[in-house]
Amino acid sequence: MPEPLLDVRAIDVYYGDFQALFGVSLCVDAGEVVAVIGANGAGKSTLLKSIAGLMAPRHGNILFDGAPIGAAPAFEVVARGVALVPEGRRLFPSLTVEENLKIGGQSRRPGPWTLERVYELFPVLAERRHLPSTSLSGGQQQMAAIGRALMSNPQLLLCDEISLGLAPIIVRDIYARLPAIVAEGLSLIIVEQDIAQALKASSQVYCLQEGRIALHGSARELTRERISAAYFGV
């Protein structure tokens, strides 16, 4: 059996004295799309931050491509090929759209994603390349945030609530472009509150509840009842 691309092994993560994750394990194979769902405060964002290197697990390991990255700082994790699209997009307000994309490419990993490719994927960004990032609409900002993450040519892309605060039609539009991204051979973890959207886009689903994995299975096999049981803890 081939080794998984990402192997999160029983991590405990704390904010000071407060424990946010309890022995969470998760695997992502190369080229796979994995969804992480759960209620507010279940620990989804914390899980992504831990993988991206913004938080260090107190116990457990995170292996990426066979190498431990749990203790590595975020800027090294990016260089190894993990990129995070943070919750709320968080573009740099003092930078133009193009500068935001360029700074995503700061780590200079080789790969298919260039400014031109990102503009091809999201043509609207090309039109607004020299404008301040603050002038974009919510949906355009999300596209820029995804483009910025792609610019580092990651093997694994982490998307934190990319549908948050966006109109359904825009969400559908953004999700429609995910296959084109996956086609370049990268793997994806999507964190979503919108369960239907998450199930449609992914092959594996993990459900987090109060910092623990409450349910894990392939997206096709899981029934709505089992998911809502895990989701709400009833």
Place this chain on the structure above:
Amino acid sequence: MTRVEHATKSSRIGVMLVAAALVVFVLAPYWGDRQTLRLLAEIFTFVALASLWNLLAGYAGLVSVGQQAFVGLGGYLLFALAMLLDVHPIAAIFIAGPIGALVAIPVAALIFRLRGAYFAIGTWVVAEVFRLLASQVSVLGGGSGISLPAAVVIAMAPSRQLREFETYWLALGLTVLVLAAIVILLRSRHGLALTALRDNEAAAQSCGIDVARIKFLVYVLTAFGTAMIGALIFLQKLRISPDTAFSVNDWTAFVIFITVIGGIGRIEGPIIGTIIFFIMRQALADLGSLYLLMMGAVAIVVMLWAPKGLWGLIAERFGWQALPLQRRLVPTPNISKKERKP
């Protein structure tokens, strides 16, 4: 049912120790020589200055590096009142306080427009302005300074010894007054707000505490106390000049180092810090400027590796508090009696 209590076992012992020390200090003229009295008086003034700065920076979050403005102002007010208006020097000390507070009002209105660290440098500019203005006042010696006229000094007390006793007791009394005022303030309703402010300004604001008002209040009160202590310091020195009165090293750098080393944001910190400061000074006085260099280094080390200072380390390790300031919830006696019934 519970009630709020301030005292703990350690603070009861602390209060007894403080009371005993007070008796010893009041009687110092009967057991100590001139040198001892002078040293003690100097220690008292530094305890007072550091406690005031601690209130300002440690509790209200107003990190000032310009408190020498009010030390110097107090000193010059003493000289102006005594020399130009024939006010008795001791009365002048008590007049310097309210005038210092009055001056602080417009100053605060101006420099409170600066945020955080820029506020700190703003306070320094104010002190520089005061220094430059003082050197323009030629009746008070201009740039080269002036001594308190013999007539004023003699009017204080008939003999030199009595005068020295007087200034010693004055230093002790004023320091006790300043400390008592701070303790009372911290135990008042405002004190709870101040402690909240120290711990988390944003949270305090969201709890409905008027942060701007309380900061303003603390700034003005601190100026009151600092100007009084400033007047006292220059009554001890009997000579004033713009450079000594508005010295950033003497009245701010030392005071900051004392507070940081002792423990910022805790009432005991400045007291412990002053004791350490004077021990180091007696031991290292021969080193000259190297001594200051070492003080700076020690303060940096403490700030980075023990940010709560020495008293913070002790308090955390043993749960001590020397003065009854913390609020604890304790079961009321009638409830505990009920519980004891079978």
Place this chain on the structure above:
Amino acid sequence: MTEWLNVILQGVLIGGLYAMFAAGLSLIFGVMRLVNIAHGDLIVLAAYVALMVTTTLGIDPLTSLLLVTPTMAIVGYALQRGLLNRTLGDDLLPPLLVTFGLSIIIQNGLLELFTADSRKLQAGAIEIQTFQALEGVWVGLLPLIQFLVAVAVIAALQVLFYRTALGRAFRATSDDQPVAQLMGLNTRHVFAMAMALSLAIVAIAAVFLAVRANFDPAIGPARLIFGFEAVIIGGLGSMWGTLAGGVILGVSQAVGAQIDPGWQLLAGHIAFLVILAVRPQGLFPKVSG
């Protein structure tokens, strides 16, 4: 009339020096919200480094910049990585108190090494060369060079900030530290680069200061205050505003000194306080918060 023109011109030219003091201060505040209280003392330290370089190598002060500037940049990088990065966070107190302690350490270290005697860098004939700009209005060559260098420094900073990858990294880190890390930026390195750049500017300012006037270990705090006043007058975050702030401060001081020599510094402080009273955001504000 020409007397006043001369006075104002002197003020404008010295304002360039103040703008250089201010630019380094403003740069690190912009990138990492750090106010470096030791900034003035670092200027004095750089002046002593220049003094040692010029006397041991026998080169003139302007040439010594080739050595002093990189030396101070390295000092800045090491200082930030070794000490100041540890102080950054939500709490205001550590950076303030640590840089304040640093200020005392530098002052007393210099006092120990070089005594309290006044020193000066000798630039030779260039120091006294002047030319007539207008009928009765004379300009010193050195003050003019100093002003032009200041303008060049500010312009270079502007280009660096808005046209280079390093400037992009500075702005991104200033906006959002965690996300900057997610972009592969080591923010500790970015901060150290900002401090290196700040002290490189400090080195340039220091050499001009030391050629122009006497210096001793105690003059640092006043330079910090001049730089700070220029920053606030100009408006936080605006590089060209900083130059304007420096010029306004320089002219105020020159005019004050012309009225009464004792009023030179006071006039500068008063100009600052007046701006603070009527326009607290400065003349050319850029960033909010």
